[in-house]
Amino acid sequence: MGHEQKYVDKKYEVVGTRFNRPDGIDKVTGKARYGADASAPGQLVGRVLRSPHAHASIVKINTSKAEKLPGVKAIITSADLPDVTGGDQGLADILENCMARGRALYDGHAVAAVAAVDEQTAAQALKLIDVKYKKLPHVTDVDEAMCESAPVIHDRIITRGVEPKPTKPSNVAARTQMGHGDIEAGFAEADVVIEKSYKTEQTHQGYIEPHACLASVNPDGTAELWVTTQGHFVFRNVCASLLGLDIAKLKVTSSEIGGGFGGKTHVWVEPVALALSRKANRPVKLVMGRDEVFRATGPTSSTSIDVKMGAKKDGTITAAVAEMRYQGGAFPGNWAMLGCMTAFACYDIKNNQSIGWDVVVNRPKVAAYRAPSAPMAAFAVESTIDELAKEIGIAPIDMRLKNVAREGTLAPYGPTYGPIGIEHTLKAVKDHPHMRAKLKKNQGRGVACGFWFNIGGQTCTDLNISVDGTVNLTLGTVDVGGSRSSMAMIAAEELGIPYEQVRANIADTTSLGHNDMTEGSRGTFSSGMATIFAARDAISVLKQRAAKMWGITEEDVIWENGQALATGDSHSNLPPLSLKEIAAKSGRTGGPIAGHNEVVADGAGMGFASHICDVEVDPETGRSTIVRYTVVQDAGKAINPDYVEGQFQGGATQGIGWALNEEYIYGDDGCLQNAGFLDYRIPVCSDLPFIDTQILEVPNPLHPYGVRGVGETSIVPPLAAVGNAIANATGVRMTHAPMSPPRVLAGIDTLEHAS
Amino acid sequence: MRYATPASAKEAAGMLSKEKGAAFLLAGGTDLLVKLKMGMVEPDLVVDIKRIPKIDQIQTSAKGFTIGAAVSGSVIGQHKGLKAAWPGVVEAANLIGSDQIQGRATLAGNLCNASPAADSVPAMIAAGAKAVIVGPQKKRTVPVEKVVQGPGKTCLAKGEVIEAITLPKPEAKTGDAYLRFIPRTEMDIAVVGVAISLKLERGVVKKAKVALGAVAPTAVVVPAAARALVGSKLDDAALEKLAAACSAACNPIDDKRGTVEYRTRVAGVLAKRAAKIAFQRAGGAL
Amino acid sequence: MSNATLVSTTVNGDPVQFACPTDESLMTALRNRVGLTGVKEGCGTGDCGACTVTVDGSLVCSCLVLGVEAEGREVTTVEGLSQDGELHVLQQKFIDHAALQCGICTPGFLVAAKTLLDRNPNPNETEIRYALAGNLCRCTGYDKIVRAVQDAAKDMRKASKKRR
């Protein structure tokens, strides 16, 4: 059935108000079941043995001692995960990342795994596995990895996107370039040109729930997987492909998810758990330890970025170029490309060019982290814009407004923008009381902008009306931040019934058609769209049934406020039929009433934000404290404002953590030194003030309610907002994130030496 | 692993000394259990002292305070007398970890774990704390600065147990303070720690003791820093000398928590700040 | 299970017995042997607070307590907060204020916040933030959590005034 995706302005009854979430009670009472909270009869404990070396060939793995340990039921190595990927290099990389194949590519790379009757036995078995390594030279720094002299990690990698095609392998997987205009002419026009180089360190999503799953494979090739994931349908497809299972025979159920932020869009231990179960012929529960999460699941790229921007005295940016190097860990990714696409997206710059280099190093495989690649690019660009503004002598906020992208602007990555909200957020920032609040000694204020595309993708949704008129909404997109409540609100809105009458659930992979990941801020956008369409489907069934009950033609029935009304002069005396009344009779009017929708939702609507940050810097220690923070973001339409605010606050806080202290620290041996929350320093409660939010609503023309994705953009501006605030507090431009106390103090020193 | 709950410190000492395998005393467990989890220790015997009568109490006498080896940080933080007498020691003890860690962590455990960055150790040293050590045969009392001999190494012989930490009754007009530097506000291990206790006479520093943490293999006492303060009213010159002496006494390492340069520098900065707090607590006017 | 010891304890007011290896944490014992999976494991090393419970009234990370140490003690977990089928004020306020997104940190926060309010019924914002610093939340930025605790404290103070 064709449905109208276009935005229609209307008044809402349910949408836009604040409701409690359906999973709230389970989560505050401890009843909610997460990845590690399931068990199966006869289940074994799975554990993974990991490489202690950054790069080493695996000479020999001797498992015989471990096999003899009573209680050990299966031991696997890469030999138990034969390559059935049929030449698909992307899948082969995933397989190799799940279990090293002859070579350990990073500290923490899985080398073998065991399944045993209990934790103690499994731990002991790991110690009895004897692995003989031959250490190889390693490289963990993105710039060093690009050097001629760097050890080449994969012989198969020949740089893509370079003409003529290189003849020798290197660590550079790809070069991308985009932009438009005439760069040289643009710089010639400029009165002021600023050129700077930046570095950002690697950070981790830091979800509090480690990866966990419960796998069970039968000898006939049927299998089940209970797992904490952002997309159980995708996990199903990937795991089935890696293990050679039929997709429909692998049933994947998504548990409640204890945070993902992109990190649970990739498989890490799930194929290993399935392979262990296949070998042991018993269910296997595999839960990662926190150190394993840091060492062996996907953090974000570390980067090195050069930016050059020129502007006229009036503030018009005439040209901008960026060259960005992103490492993707031990396997190639397209992270630099995403950096290129987002770098200048907030602005209308006539001449711009971005060049990206995707590089491999001996670190864990990079995964998406909330607006992946955008925060680093924004750090470089937004810092440079402040420097430009300073040089010209114009307020940074006015500089941004002067060059802001609008409807009709040609985006650096190709498309021409429709209605977008960046200008609205900047104006709101300019008018915000926060901008006029007085700063104390050693304090500074910074503003920065951020952009994220948001994506749509495949979605499939069911809506079933029970005989008592209550509604089951069955979704296939994992609820990572309260989307069940938003979806229930949308269904209630469409049907015209109270929110409490709708129960939203996430279905397993055998109960619905394919759904893409909950990533790219797509959850509310795409599932919301499918929910609207499924509800409209159900409404047309409800109208048919009402017509039948009345004995009139369907054309004479309309749906309003949760009830069917008969129209036309001949029927005006018929009393309305409520959803409940129609549902109660459904058994006799044609059976169950349901709506269904599958859609490839396009046009998720770009998300833009501007943040204001006040920071206080201790000039003697270089320590920065965030004293006030405001997020202004365009949500298109906030279905449930509580949860939209929550996304803004959470994203901003992750960005603040990255700006101030979070970083992967590698030793000279290429091993990760801070694989725990004590030394990987995410913000704690006492580090922060309240995070103020302002939701703007510039409707997305390609969504019936105007919804845009809201989940990711909020992590993009903080690095630069904090950096700009520090610059205003101290006079020091920080070019290396995180801007940890030693780095800031060193910056203050150079300033003092200069003066 | 065997688990035992002796009824006296002496019994605990006996158990430890007789054990042929790896034996560990368990107080709050906030260090030991982390090591157990990470596979850094594989005990054959764990001796839990928390069931020993009175070992979880603070006794006050004319001579001062006796803090049982199982007294947790949160209990220390709620003890009014101790807080009034040695606010720096109490603050240092309370800086250890979160409220959850405070529910378990002990002074003796902090000391015996022998981490260079242990927060309470410099504060205890500056305050003149002593460890009451019980062995299978005899009992001895050792100043806290003599207990730790290197990272993870103490002077305790096999079978010896710290039964309590004692703090003297403070003399009139004394004050102490402990400050540490961490990148966050909580849940970090000290990058630098500075403890200072001092005594005033007519507004002038008469006696002082300065101890640093996290800047050397063990906490270090810095006599030169104390000398910088003695005879002064904490004027700028004295504070600069103090800072210089503290920085000079640093012998740190570069690690994930801080660089040599940064630690050396910040030791001086914190010393000045801690001195001011201690001075005011002693009744001095700045 | 080598070296298993039988432990008799009280959990959420009920007598409970379980057998666990001596080196097993109270967290694991509560989750795997008592079935209280509301006790969450985020790190196993005392850094995240997801496993927070009280033992004899004092707030601890159950991952840093041995199961055998619970002998004769009283343990309270998130499952023990709601009484007589009614949510504790804090639980209700966490829902009302949207103080949870993924919810994995919530059990630990609730136990820690309850312990704070039992000790200090009228904490200021800073006191709340420091008291909860041992509980990591990666989703919310803590904003709505602090507000929920403030609001719960207000209601609890009102209720206790009425009772008096």
Ligand SMILES: Cc1cc2nc3c(=O)[nH]c(=O)nc-3n(C[C@H](O)[C@H](O)[C@H](O)COP(=O)(O)OP(=O)(O)OC[C@H]3O[C@@H](n4cnc5c(N)ncnc54)[C@H](O)[C@@H]3O)c2cc1C
């Ligand atoms: C999340 C977290 C945060 C932390 N933050 C800090 C911090 O900020 N600052 C800091 O200094 N530390 C910190 N620590 C470390 C730890 O909490 C402290 O060192 C604590 O004081 C240890 O005390 P305990 O009673 O728990 O020791 P335990 O773990 O019980 O014991 C530690 C060691 O000392 C031995 N021992 C204990 N008591 C005695 C005794 N009476 N006689 C002889 N030997 C004994 C034990 O055998 C063991 O080897 C932190 C730990 C964690 C997990």
Ligand code: FES
């Ligand atoms: S699991 Fe106990 S503190 Fe993280």
Ligand code: FES
């Ligand atoms: S709500 Fe997800 S960690 Fe707190």
